[in-house]
Amino acid sequence: VKARMSSPIRVVQVGLGPVGQMLTPFLLERPYLKLVGAVDIDPHKVGRDVGEVCRLDQKLNVKVVDGLDRLSKENADVALLTTTSYLSGVVPTLEQLAKLEWDVVSTCEELSYPWTRQPALAERIDAVARKHGISILSTGVNPGFLMDSWPITATSICRKVERIRIERIQDASQRRLPFQQKIGVGLSTDEFRARAASGKFGHVGLTESMQMIAARLGWKLNRTEDQIEPVLAEKDLDTALGHVKAGQAIGLQQIGKAFRGSDEIVTFVFRAALNQPDPADTLHVFGIPSFKVTIPGGIHGDIATCAVVTNAIPVVRGAAPGLRTMADLPPVGFCLEPGRIDHYQESRK
């Protein structure tokens, strides 16, 4: 059994790549969190102050170390793991973290719901978490919120759910350049296809979100699809990444589909491209009742991911040991200070 919640909750960041660096200032704002350590393998970061690595205007008096073995069990309560999107990449780290007996909140997309796609790894992670009494959650805006826990919560008012459709239309024009590069701005269709064929292109996690919904609603799926295609420029245009010719990519669109029998019961449309006129996140629930939920303008993914991770910390601290999902835990609301902490504690074994 984990110790009762300490105050402040001592946090170690594992991974100071783009997500980890964005996350740090969120942690500093919460009076009940204390950043006590940071790990990154990048030799340009090791030994430097986290505030400097994250280009903050303050030193944090926390030096980046090159491995978890530099830290000891007593140092911390929870680790924020932001190293990779892929499950296989986090397993060894999770095993180290379990031995340190720190709870884990991660942004690893494939870890958000690995039970269907990679059940052996899911069982292995779950077992080591239970053995050492820690709770592990992976979350973020998506997977974690927009296409799984948010629609699951919405269906609580349904007598019947026949089908779910979610559209996430993002205007990438306002996003940072690495994001624009990531979505393929300026690629020819051949280059786009080649990159797609590499398997490491596009948004990771549509499948995990579909499977989380299905597991929670009690739907047995026959199969899922996740297909990526370029969004093409209709005419030449100048972008922050240079001139893009008509017919070249201005971003990507991914379509996720889940089938129960021959029925397409989940449809995800994930589009991130330049010059999208009406960005929005829209959830359609078809059933009794049928209804639509719209967030005009859409949710800024980077802010939302860092916020969900930060807000999840007290919830994960109070969760039962094991590999948890956003569908198993109490709602991860914004948390100025953990209020009725006892309520969280009770859900612990």
Next chain:
Amino acid sequence: VKARMSSPIRVVQVGLGPVGQMLTPFLLERPYLKLVGAVDIDPHKVGRDVGEVCRLDQKLNVKVVDGLDRLSKENADVALLTTTSYLSGVVPTLEQLAKLEWDVVSTCEELSYPWTRQPALAERIDAVARKHGISILSTGVNPGFLMDSWPITATSICRKVERIRIERIQDASQRRLPFQQKIGVGLSTDEFRARAASGKFGHVGLTESMQMIAARLGWKLNRTEDQIEPVLAEKDLDTALGHVKAGQAIGLQQIGKAFRGSDEIVTFVFRAALNQPDPADTLHVFGIPSFKVTIPGGIHGDIATCAVVTNAIPVVRGAAPGLRTMADLPPVGFCLEPGRIDHYQESRK
């Protein structure tokens, strides 16, 4: 410790008034639920088949009895308590249900979050639930969803939340006559004020929803307000309840406000009146980010309440003993069949 989840889950309805009667058909549709008993004190219902009392086209082979003492511990797993909106009215029944060792899902509005307003009763209910190893939850569309667990979930993506505003605008023209009577259609302003002064008029639960939000987000409230006023007819009109003159009520509007220091941090606008042109449920979150969530047309309250109660049953069966709230439990999604039941079970002590 409660027994592990039985299948089917055996359900007793306590209260076959308007809500209880609406609820019955929802239960019959779920293969994992079995209605095994019903209690009501109305002598016109006692001894009759539940299907007949609920005007269904089938007999259910369950006879209404006049008290819980007619039923024994072994009969059931969970009770659905739909007798009253007021906390004092459910305490003796909850004590009986605890002794029967049945979990409870209720629609008693004041029970949805009684910790701030009626802490002594909340503690008493919580203690008896723990003593007998049962979990108690009160929920519905509101309180339970639209003005508490839904906005709490929405704030998971927030770096900061400064203020929450929720507008629930219902067009009562399409609703059943008892609902129209309940909201004061046809009353003069004097009659409306007299009824409001009785304290048993209007929507119950705005205060509980505000307090649930505040507790979960870590806001300490100085005070809350819940004020009711008539929505007046601008001209004479004919309604299903007869002729209504200009200046008479066509419904009600309730404004809930919660203050932290002098800041109004929660605002609820709850309007239910005839001829409302744009019914909708709208959530505004002000913070980082600020965003709006709209459900055009709005959610039908009766369907939603019965659905939330039905969907909550497997979640409550898996919860830790005690008085729970929608802010403490995993999301109550629609549930065709309880899927990863083990995940629910784990959150039990």
